[in-house]
Amino acid sequence: MxxxxxxxxxxxxxxxxxxxxxxxxxxxxxxxxxxxxxxxxxxxxxxxxxxxxxxxxxxxxxxxxxxxxxxxxxxxxxxxxxxxxxxxxxxxxxxxxxxxxxxxxxxxxxxxxxxxxxxxxxxxxxxxxxxxxxxxxxxxxxxxxxxxxxxxxxxxxxxxxxxxxxxxxxxxxxxxxxxxxxxxxxxxxxxxxxxxxxxxxxxxxxxxxxxxxxxxxxLLERIGVRPRVEIRFPAGGHPDRDALEPAPAGVRPASWGEGSLILEVGDPGRALPETLAWVLRAGASVASVNVREPGLADAFVILTGRDLEETARDTA
The missing domain is CATH 3.40.50.300 (P-loop containing nucleotide triphosphate hydrolases)
Structure with a gap:
């Protein structure tokens, strides 16, 4: 019943x-x-x-x-x-x-x-x-x-x-x-x-x-449980997305934020060098790289297309 x-x-x-x-x-x-x-x-x-x-x-x-x-x-x-x-x-x-x-x-x-x-x-x-x-x-x-x-x-x-x-x-x-x-x-x-x-x-x-x-x-189930690599770019250092080649094997872009890129990877240790070279060839400057297990911050970016650290846009 x-x-x-x-x-x-x-x-x-x-x-x-x-x-x-x-x-x-x-x-x-x-x-x-x-x-x-x-x-x-x-x-x-x-x-x-x-x-x-x-x-x-x-x-x-x-x-x-x-x-x-x-x-x-x-x-x-x-x-x-x-x-x-x-x-x-x-x-x-x-x-x-x-x-x-x-x-x-x-x-x-x-x-x-x-x-x-x-x-x-x-x-x-x-x-x-x-x-x-x-x-x-x-x-x-x-x-x-x-x-x-x-x-x-x-x-x-x-x-x-x-x-x-x-x-x-x-x-x-x-x-x-x-x-x-x-x-x-x-x-x-x-x-x-x-x-x-x-x-x-x-x-x-x-x-x-x-x-x-x-x-x-x-929420985490919806985005998967593979490790994430977050690459942050300084102001003006974002790669030219039109110039990006196909992502390296085993690497999948999960989301683009304002000044950051989150990638889903199988083996961060093996994928990281190729991934950095991939974004640098597209004209990027890299401010920081962080490897971590997925969390709610990743779910937020992937499910909403926004970054928790942003200042909200005008909703008017």
Whole structure:
């Protein structure tokens, strides 16, 4: 017997958004968020990830439907890429105040603030003014408040920015605990490795659209598992593609980016000398060569034709 499909927690259907200056941020973006999942948003700077998170946190967005369980503002929490903290208040006071504003009672807010400040390694600095904190400490404090609120839908904009290895480990553990408690998280990240290891699904966002969304393992299956050689070119050093001869035996160009070429190879050690000679004969200058196993960055380039390190193009 086939089980009925479970409706998504949030469904975006052709969501578009234009800034007051007329520039487009989102263009017909469609994406579902499933209950209990960790969904990673990957895309170049300026592609619309932050805007989409802000719309998920708001109300009355055309094309955006939420399940009743997350329809109330108290069921959602947005941790922006620039934490809004009161510099004159201590870290503990900042966290407790944010939790109270989210609806917690004062005693409950203070208790949750203490627990999560400790989990993010800030207990020794909890009574210092937040204005004296480093950017990494401010990030950890904002994350402590976000997880302390225990929202049904947690929205995290670049949560890894500024975190040291200890902070990243604390964040990964908090994210796992949030999911175990039944929470759903959507996070924009610039680290494909973290997204592959910690997210149930990843959505590739390009020019305000969702190009593809799937489990990391299935995205990698779509591009194959052979090693990749990435050749990067300096400005003006890209080879003349019309002058390129057929690729050497055992080498298949997987994708061209802006300033880079990714090749799928069987044996990198044997193929590399011939491959370099191949692009140099076409007039290329080579800035760097990197041999690695395929990852989500490769999947992004191959499936979208864009590079994660690009600045997004104008979608207007």
């Amino acid at each position: 086939t089980r009925p499909a479970v409706p998504p927690l949030v469904a975006a259907r052709g969501v578009s958004y234009t800034y007051p200056d007329g520039s487009a941020a989102l263009h017909e973006l469609s994406l579902e968020i499933r209950d209990g999942e960790r969904l990673g948003l990957l895309g170049p700077n300026g592609c619309g990830k932050s805007t989409f998170l802000r719309l998920l946190a708001g109300d009355r967005v055309p094309g955006l439907r939420r399940d009743a369980t997350v329809d109330g503002a108290r069921q959602r929490w947005l941790a922006p890429d620039q934490p809004a903290l009161r510099s004159w208040l201590s870290g503990r006071e900042n966290a407790a105040t944010l939790l109270e504003l989210h609806g917690a009672r004062p005693r409950e807010a203070r208790a949750a603030a203490d627990i999560w400040i400790e989990r993010f390694g800030l207990s020794g600095d909890a009574n210092r003014p937040a204005g004296t904190y480093s950017s990494g400490m401010r990030r950890r404090l904002a994350l402590a408040a976000a997880f302390g609120a225990r929202p049904r839908l947690l929205l995290l904009d670049e949560p890894l920015a500024g975190l040291d290895p200890e902070g990243r480990a604390a964040f990964a553990a908090a994210l796992a605990d949030h999911r175990a408690a039944g929470g759903t998280a959507v996070l924009s990240v610039h680290d494909p490795g973290f997204a592959a290891a910690r997210c149930d699904r990843v959505a590739f966002i390009v020019d305000g659209r969702c190009e593809v969304a799937d489990a990391p393992a299935r």
